[in-house]
Amino acid sequence: MSMVTLSRRSHRIQPFHVMALLARARELEAAGQDIVHMEIGEPDFPTAAPVTEAGRAALAAGETGYLPAGGLPELREAIARHYADHYQAPVDPQRIVITPGASGALVVALAMLADPGQNVLLPDPGYPCNRNFVELVDARPRAVRVTADTDYQLTAGLARAAADPRTAAIMVGSPGNPTGTLAGAADLAGLAAFAEERGVGLIVDEIYHGLHYGDPPAQGVVHAPGSIIINSFSKYFGMTGWRLGWMVMPAEWVPVAEKLMQNLFISASTPAQHAALACFGDEARAIFESRRAAFRQRRDFLLPALRELGFHIPGHPDGAFYLYADVSGLTDDSAELAEALLDRAGVAATPGLDFEQTAPERHMRFAYTTAMERLEAGVERIAQLLRAGG
Amino acid sequence: MSMVTLSRRSHRIQPFHVMALLARARELEAAGQDIVHMEIGEPDFPTAAPVTEAGRAALAAGETGYLPAGGLPELREAIARHYADHYQAPVDPQRIVITPGASGALVVALAMLADPGQNVLLPDPGYPCNRNFVELVDARPRAVRVTADTDYQLTAGLARAAADPRTAAIMVGSPGNPTGTLAGAADLAGLAAFAEERGVGLIVDEIYHGLHYGDPPAQGVVHAPGSIIINSFSKYFGMTGWRLGWMVMPAEWVPVAEKLMQNLFISASTPAQHAALACFGDEARAIFESRRAAFRQRRDFLLPALRELGFHIPGHPDGAFYLYADVSGLTDDSAELAEALLDRAGVAATPGLDFEQTAPERHMRFAYTTAMERLEAGVERIAQLLRAGG
Numbered sequence: 034m035s036m037v038t039l040s041r042r043s044h045r046i047q048p049f050h051v052m053a054l055l056a057r058a059r060e061l062e063a064a065g066q067d068i069v070h071m072e073i074g075e076p077d078f079p080t081a082a083p084v085t086e087a088g089r090a091a092l093a094a095g096e097t098g099y100l101p102a103g104g105l106p107e108l109r110e111a112i113a114r115h116y117a118d119h120y121q122a123p124v125d126p127q128r129i130v131i132t133p134g135a136s137g138a139l140v141v142a143l144a145m146l147a148d149p150g151q152n153v154l155l156p157d158p159g160y161p162c163n164r165n166f167v168e169l170v171d172a173r174p175r176a177v178r179v180t181a182d183t184d185y186q187l188t189a190g191l192a193r194a195a196a197d198p199r200t201a202a203i204m205v206g207s208p209g210n211p212t213g214t215l216a217g218a219a220d221l222a223g224l225a226a227f228a229e230e231r232g233v234g235l236i237v238d239e240i241y242h243g244l245h246y247g248d249p250p251a252q253g254v255v256h257a258p259g260s261i262i263i264n265s266f267s268k269y270f271g272m273t274g275w276r277l278g279w280m281v282m283p284a285e286w287v288p289v290a291e292k293l294m295q296n297l298f299i300s301a302s303t304p305a306q307h308a309a310l311a312c313f314g315d316e317a318r319a320i321f322e323s324r325r326a327a328f329r330q331r332r333d334f335l336l337p338a339l340r341e342l343g344f345h346i347p348g349h350p351d352g353a354f355y356l357y358a359d360v361s362g363l364t365d366d367s368a369e370l371a372e373a374l375l376d377r378a379g380v381a382a383t384p385g386l387d388f389e390q391t392a393p394e395r396h397m398r399f400a401y402t403t404a405m406e407r408l409e410a411g412v413e414r415i416a417q418l419l420r421a422g423g
Numbered sequence: 424m425s426m427v428t429l430s431r432r433s434h435r436i437q438p439f440h441v442m443a444l445l446a447r448a449r450e451l452e453a454a455g456q457d458i459v460h461m462e463i464g465e466p467d468f469p470t471a472a473p474v475t476e477a478g479r480a481a482l483a484a485g486e487t488g489y490l491p492a493g494g495l496p497e498l499r500e501a502i503a504r505h506y507a508d509h510y511q512a513p514v515d516p517q518r519i520v521i522t523p524g525a526s527g528a529l530v531v532a533l534a535m536l537a538d539p540g541q542n543v544l545l546p547d548p549g550y551p552c553n554r555n556f557v558e559l560v561d562a563r564p565r566a567v568r569v570t571a572d573t574d575y576q577l578t579a580g581l582a583r584a585a586a587d588p589r590t591a592a593i594m595v596g597s598p599g600n601p602t603g604t605l606a607g608a609a610d611l612a613g614l615a616a617f618a619e620e621r622g623v624g625l626i627v628d629e630i631y632h633g634l635h636y637g638d639p640p641a642q643g644v645v646h647a648p649g650s651i652i653i654n655s656f657s658k659y660f661g662m663t664g665w666r667l668g669w670m671v672m673p674a675e676w677v678p679v680a681e682k683l684m685q686n687l688f689i690s691a692s693t694p695a696q697h698a699a700l701a702c703f704g705d706e707a708r709a710i711f712e713s714r715r716a717a718f719r720q721r722r723d724f725l726l727p728a729l730r731e732l733g734f735h736i737p738g739h740p741d742g743a744f745y746l747y748a749d750v751s752g753l754t755d756d757s758a759e760l761a762e763a764l765l766d767r768a769g770v771a772a773t774p775g776l777d778f779e780q781t782a783p784e785r786h787m788r789f790a791y792t793t794a795m796e797r798l799e800a801g802v803e804r805i806a807q808l809l810r811a812g813g
Contacts, residue, residue, distance in 0.1 A: 035649055035673050036622040040538045040591070042560070048682045080487035088694065089479045097470035097664045133523050133666060136688050140530065148430045149539045149561050165686040170432070171539050171561055201430070232426040259425055274487045274693030276523060276666075283425050292438045296555040298526050302692050303664030304478065 046165045050386040054371060058381045069411035071399045072381040074210065076354070080271050080308075081320040088275075088308030096307045102295035103287065104131025104279070105306040111313045112279055122254045128281050130290045133301045135240045135265035135278035139166040141293045142261045142280065143202075146234035147172035151201035156187040158357060158389035158396065160210045160238070172201060176390050181347035185212040185357070189223035202234035207250055208241040208352025211388045211398040213332075215352050218251035225257035235260035240278070241353035243269025243321065246329040250352060254281055261286075266305075268353070269321055270312045275305040328354050331401040331408055338412045339399065342419060354401050357388070361395040363419065371397060378414040436555045440776040444761060448771045459801035461789045462771040464600065466744070470661050470698075471710040478665075478698030486697050492685035493677065494521025494669070495696040501703045502669055512644045518671050520680045523691045525630045525655035525668035529556040531683045532651045532670065533592070536624035537562035541591035546577040548747065548779035548786065550600045550628070562591060566780050571737035575602040575747070579613035592624035597640055598631040598742025601778045601788040603722075605742050608641035615647035625650035630668070631743035633659025633711065636719040640742060644671055651676075656695075658743070659711055660702045665695040718744050721791040721798055728802045729789065732809060744791045747778070751785040753809065761787060768804040 051072060058068050079085075103109070106126070113126040132138035139162075147153055149171035155163050157176035164174035177195045179185045187205045196203075205224065207216035216224075221237070228235035237253035237260045253262035262281040266272040278301075282290060294300065311317055336356060340346055344358035364370040367384040374380045385396030401408060441462060448458050469475075493499070496516070503516040522528035529552075537543055539561035545553050547566035554564035567585045569575045577595045586593075595614065597606035606614075611627070618625040627643035627650045643652035652671040656662040668691075672680060684690065701707055726746060730736055734748035754760040757774040764770045775786030791798060 035675065036619060037536070037624045037649070038622060039535055039676070039679060040560070042538065043535050043679050043683075046682060046686055048678070049685065075489055079485040080482075085482045085485075085487065089482050092470075092475045092479050092482075095469040095475075097475065097662065099465055099663050133527075134689065137523075140687060144559055145429055145433050146427070148432065162686045169534055169687065170430070170559070229426060232428060234427050259427070272487065273489050274690070276688070276690075276692045285425065286429070288438070289429060289433050292436060293433075295439065296436055296552045297530060297559065298666070299524065300664070300666075302666045302695065304694060305692065 042168055042171065045168050049161060051383045054375065054381065054383070058375060061375070061379070067379055068375070069380045069407050069414065070403050071401070071408070071411055072383045073400055073402050075273050075402060076268060076271055076324070077402045077404065078271050078324050080275070081317050083311045083314055083317040083320070084270070084272060084308050087311035088304050091304050091307030096303055098303060100300040100303050100306060102300050103291045104129070104301060108306050108309055111310055115313055116254055120249070120252050120254070122252050124254050124281055125284065128284050128287060130280045130282070130287060130294060131301045131306060132278045132280060132294065133298050134267065134276040135238070135263050136162070137298055137301065138263045138278045138280045139163070140169065140297065141290055142236050142263065143167060143170050143172070144293055145286065145289055146236070147201040151199050152197070153201055154187065154192055154195050154203045156185065156205060156209070157391055158185065158211055158385070160206060161387045163204055178391050183220070184214040184348045185209055186214060186216045186220055187224065188220050189227040192224060192227055196231060196233070200231070200233050202236060203228055204236040204238065206238035208245060210241070210353055211355050212348065212357040213350035213353040213355040214348050215245065215250040218256050221251045221253065221256040225260060229259055236263060237261070238263045240265040241268050244325060244328060244354065245352040246332055247349070247351040259283055266309050266312065269325070270309070271321065271324065272305065272309065275302060275308065277301055277305040277309055328401065331405055334405065335399065335401050335408055335412070342412070342416055356399045356401070358397050358399065359395055360397050366394050367397045368394065374415060374418060378418040380411045380414050432558055432561065435558050439551060441773045444765060444771065444773070448765060451765070451769070457769055458765070459770045459797050459804065460793050461791070461801055462773045463790055463792050465663050465792060466658060466661055466714070467792045467794065468661050468714050470665070471707050473704055473707045473710070474660070474662065474698050474701045477701035478694050481694050481697030486693055488693060490690040490693050490696060492690050493681045494519070494691060498696050498699055501700055505703055506644055510639070510642050510644070512642050514644050514671055515674065518674050518677060520670045520672070520677060520684060521691045521696060522668045522670060522684065523688050524657065524666040525628070525653050526552070527688055527691065528653045528668045528670045529553070530559065530687065531680055532626050532653065533557060533560050533562070534683055535651070535676065535679055536626070537591040541589050542587070543591055544577065544582055544585050544593045546575065546595060546599070547781055548575065548601055548775070550596060551777045553594055568781050573610070574604040574738045575599055576604060576606045576610055577614065578610050579617040582614060582617055586621060586623070590621070590623050592626060593618055594626040594628065596628035598635060600631070600743060601745050602738065602747040603740035603743045603745040604738050605635065605640045608646050611641045611643065611646040615650060619649055626653060627651070628653045630655040631658050634715060634718060634744065635742040636722055637739070637741040649673055656699050656702065659715070660699070661711070661714065662695065662699065665692060665698065667691055667695040667699055718791065721795055724795065725789065725791050725798055725802070732802070732806055746789045746791070748787050748789065749785055750787050756784050757787045758784065764805060764808060768808040770801045770804050
């Protein structure tokens with residue numbers, strides 16, 4: 034047994050509760066039971082063929098060395114064109130920094146913005162890793178309760194009520210995880226104005242951009258141009274395992290981000306950066322759009338189906354691939370319901386524990402990262418369990 | 424101009440001085456001048472064909488999703504077998520965690536070991552990024568002067584003199600950068616015993632393991648079994664741009680490292696992990712060993728050639744691909760000599776500024792990451808410049 038004392042941070046950072054549920058789901062599958070997976074935050078589609086082929090071609094061409102810390106210049110330009118082409122938002126390629134996933138971007142962003150003893154505002158419910166990027170740099174995550182009243186988005190009013198002189202930054206996500214809800218343009222602009230007024234950093238997580246099923250979401254580059262915008266090739270572009278993302282930030286901060294990238298990561302994956310160039314071609318785009326249509330179809334099925342069964346899903350879950358349900362009409366313990374669903378109905382879904390501090394026992398997240406017929410089977414199984422008396 | 428105050432850490436982390444020299448070298452090349460590159464810390468060989476082919480096959484097979492946070496089980500097992508096969512050092516695969524490069528491993532290791540206000544001992548001269556991993560978690564890097572007396576390795580005696588009650592960890596590298604020198608078994612065991620006695624963490628950076636030209640280096644897994652050992656697929660295995668590394672640690676710490684990996688990175692690159700499996704085949708091994716022979720041939724040429732020209736290179740630079748020279752017999756300003764070498768002789772080498780705090784003006788690093796005939800041309804050019812009066 035080691036006599037070395039691990040950092041206090043090591044104890045503050047918590048593992049995901051869902052891991053125990055996942056392990057149980059795998060046990061049941063190993064024992065032959067069929068499980069409908071509605072717990073997984075990863076698209077069920079493999080990387081699109083044009084992207085995979087571009088990766089294979091890059092490897093065949095020997096593209097295996099380090100790249101500049103800020104990223105492959107052609108990729109920074111392609112991303113800039115993407116903003117211009119699809120969002121009518123011109124962005125200077127020099128404001129873009131390529132990162133090892135949105136995860137790497139969040140390490141760099143928090144390292145740039147927050148010092149020990151400061152705090153960072155985050156929406157509650159929210160993505161569980163975000164508070165741990167804050168813990169990494171020894172700032173304190175400050176959970177700000179968000180409700181259906183603001184479509185689970187952190188607004189200027191909520192931020193103003195929660196901020197204090199030690200607030201270093203505000204982190205928001207749109208479309209959000211676990212709620213799938215979007216920030217409106219006015220709300221995002223209001224939040225940006227508040228951050229500017231206070232001189233605090235604003236981090237806008239747009240990793241689910243592209244996956245929206247109503248109006249397109251408000252754009253950080255348009256409505257919060259002074260913020261650090263985080264994006265990813267994982268979700269809309271379907272490159273999860275490649276670990277590639279990017280950040281957009283004010284030009285004057287780019288040398289700082291590049292310095293941190295260089296020291297902390299050297300550069301993002303070279304094969305992945307070359308492969309990602311193919312994400313912006315017409316063939317890949319058509320695949321991404323057909324996948325978006327599949328997600329929309331699933332959302333359009335699952336949302337009313339769960340509401341019908343008594344899951345209360347307020348607001349407008351118009352993006353990403355998650356529904357966040359208030360289950361208090363069905364149970365007073367969401368973890369117990371999740372366990373019953375898994376053990377007795379063969380449906381894996383995530384209780385609120387990982388996502389919120391306020392009322393985790395009242396909430397569950399359902400991911401629609403599985404095919405329609407599986408979602409239909411899942412809903413039928415849930416219905417049977419509830420009919421049988423929960 | 425943003426009114427947001429960036430973190431204090433953003434200012435403490437310094438860019439590499441060599442970047443200005445690199446930019447100048449690229450300008451000269453763009454203007455048509457021939458430059459011999461002896462400044463680059465990356466092998467000049469592309470990834471070996473069996474590894475690239477394995478990567479291409481993995482992509483064709485659709486291996487593009489997330490992997491477990493600790494890494495692909497088969498890769499953890501292959502690394503464990505590698506220790507057993509080549510170093511007679513059995514390691515439990517469960518003690519191995521796969522990371523996004525040694526860089527990602529160092530983020531995790533420092534996050535595990537050091538809290539704000541504590542300090543971490545590092546050898547000076549040393550790898551410039553290392554102090555910035557310490558800065559990331561707001562501990563203080565404490566440079567410990569190492570000399571040719573200990574082959575530039577940090578020993579228990581030096582650590583004892585530098586440690587205080589706020590010392591959280593000690594970081595060493597063998598073979599070291601910029602010196603190419605190795606820690607002996609007794610020295611490494613002594614340092615491990617000291618760390619254990621004080622209850623401080625020991626991080627042993629072995630990313631240049633495999634690249635040794637005399638006796639094999641002492642093994643952290645044998646001589647410092649309670650330490651966190653950092654390794655990489657970048658150098659010996661030639662996978663720089665893929666960004667893949669690993670850590671070995673006491674079994675009881677693995678859940679902590681996995682928790683951090685999961686939160687900070689999700690997992691290391693999936694195509695890279697599949698490709699890396701091919702590193703342990705006979706065909707790849709033969710390529711790596713022939714490259715090692717090439718590095719050895721270059722070292723055997725460059726070391727006496729530079730010494731002949733008045734570069735004082737003490738100790739035993741028997742590993743990695745660096746020579747670290749005391750240039751005080753030739754100049755009183757190594758940065759000026761580096762500039763003259765670049766501008767007037769077309770040879771790029773790195774002045775001591777990035778590597779040490781004690782006497783940077785007296786030192787330069789030469790990398791032998793270029794072909795023999797280029798090294799020969801470089802030495803001839805250096806000789807001409809020195810004959811012409813520096």
